[in-house]
Amino acid sequence: MAEANIVKTKIEVAELEAKVSGNANGAVCTFVGQVRNHSRGSEVAFLEYDAYEPMAKKQMLKIAQEAESKWGCEVVISHRIGRIELGEASVVIVAGSPHRAEAFEACRWCIDTLKEDVPVWKRETRPDGTFWVEGEDLLKANG
Amino acid sequence: MKVTVLLFGHYRELADGGELMVEVNEGTTVHSLADTLINRFSALAGIMTHCRFAVNEEFAPLNASLAENDVVAVLPPMSGG
Numbered sequence: 001m002a003e004a005n006i007v008k009t010k011i012e013v014a015e016l017e018a019k020v021s022g023n024a025n026g027a028v029c030t031f032v033g034q035v036r037n038h039s040r041g042s043e044v045a046f047l048e049y050d051a052y053e054p055m056a057k058k059q060m061l062k063i064a065q066e067a068e069s070k071w072g073c074e075v076v077i078s079h080r081i082g083r084i085e086l087g088e089a090s091v092v093i094v095a096g097s098p099h100r101a102e103a104f105e106a107c108r109w110c111i112d113t114l115k116e117d118v119p120v121w122k123r124e125t126r127p128d129g130t131f132w133v134e135g136e137d138l139l140k141a142n143g
Numbered sequence: 144m145k146v147t148v149l150l151f152g153h154y155r156e157l158a159d160g161g162e163l164m165v166e167v168n169e170g171t172t173v174h175s176l177a178d179t180l181i182n183r184f185s186a187l188a189g190i191m192t193h194c195r196f197a198v199n200e201e202f203a204p205l206n207a208s209l210a211e212n213d214v215v216a217v218l219p220p221m222s223g224g
Contacts, residue, residue, distance in 0.1 A: 033224045049223065052151055052216055055200040056223070079223060091224050111224060119197070119216070120223025121152045132153040134193075135220025139153040 002068050003076040004060035006053055011078050011089045020074040020096030029103035031111050033091040035084050040138070042126045049081040049090060052119040059118045067106040073097035075106055079120060090122075144169055144211040148180065152219035157186050167209065173198065174205040176215060187217075194219050 003019065013030060021028050035047050056079065064075040074096045084090050091114065095106040122133050123141050130141040148163040155161035167176055173196045180187045196203050197216040209215065 050151070050155070051223070052149065052197075052200075052218070055197055055216065058200055115221065115224045117202075117221070118223050119151065119218050119221055121219070122222045133222040134152050135222065137220070141153060142156045 001074070002061060002064035004057055004064050005078045006051060006057050006060075007078055007080050008082045009080070011080050011092045013089065013092055013094075016076050016078060016092055016094045017096075019076050020094050022074070022096065024098060025074070025096040025103075026098050027100035027103040028094060028096045029100070029107040031091075031093040031107045032089050033111065034089050035086050037086050039124055039126075042124075042128065044086070045125045045127075046083055046085050047090065048083045048123045048125070049079075050121050050123070051079070051081050053081075056119050060114065063110055063113050063117070067095065067110050070109070071095075071097060071102040071106040073102050073106045075110060077110060077114065079114075079118070081120065144171075144209075146171075146176065146209055146212065147214045148176070149214060149216040151217065154187065154190070154217055154219065157184060171209050172205065173203055173207045173209065173215065176209060177205070177217075180217075190217050190219075 060077045064077050067075045077093050079091045093107050093110045095103040097103040124131050131138040150161040195218045
C-alpha cells in the first residue's frame with residue numbers, strides 16, 4: 001500500500017524498509033538522498049528544506065501510487081523538512097517487489113519525478129551566505 | 144471575490160508568512176491573477192515565466208478559472224530530494 005510522509009525529524013530507513021519487506025518480495029531497493037558538503041563549487045554547511053506541505057504530501061502519494069501500478073511493487077516515500085545537517089537523509093524511497101528489476105526502476109523513477117513535481121525547496125547555507133535553490137538558479141535569501 | 148495566494152521559494156520572503164489575500168473579479172483566471180500580482184509587486188515580475196501554479200493543492204493551467212476562497216500557490220522550480 002503506497003505511503004508518503006513529510007517529517008521534521010530523522011528518517012528511520014529500516015522502519016521504511018520493513019513496510020515493503022513482505023515475504024512475497026524478493027527485492028527491496030532503497031534510495032537515500034542525503035545532504036552533501038558541496039554544491040556548484042562551493043562548500044555547503046547545512047540545508048534547510050521548506051515545503052507546501054499538504055500539496056507535497058499529496059504529490060508524493062500520487063508518485064508512490066503510480067509507481068506501484070506501473071511496476072507492480074510496494075512503495076513508501078518519506079521527505080524530511082527543516083534544517084538538515086551534512087550526511088543526514090533528506091529523502092528516502094523504498095520499493096519492494098517480487099523481482100529486483102521492478103524495484104530498481106520504481107525507485108529511480110520516484111526520485112526523478114519527485115524532484116520535478118513535489119513542491120519542496122531547499123536553502124543552502126554556504127560561506128558566502130544562504131541561497132534558495134530554484135531549479136538551476138541560486139537566489140540570495142534574506143533571512 | 145477573495146482568493147488566497149501562497150508564495151514559495153525566495154518569493155516567500157516578499158509577504159509575511161508568504162501569504163496574501165487578493166481581491167479579484169468573478170471569473171478571474173490564474174493568468175489574470177498572476178498579472179495582478181506582477182503589477183502590484185515588482186519582485187514578482189518573473190513568476191509567469193519562472194513558476195508553475197496550483198489551485199487548491201493541485202497543479203493548474205494558466206487558463207483555470209478561480210472561485211471565491213480558492214488557494215492559489217506560486218511554485219518556482221522545485222529543489223526537493
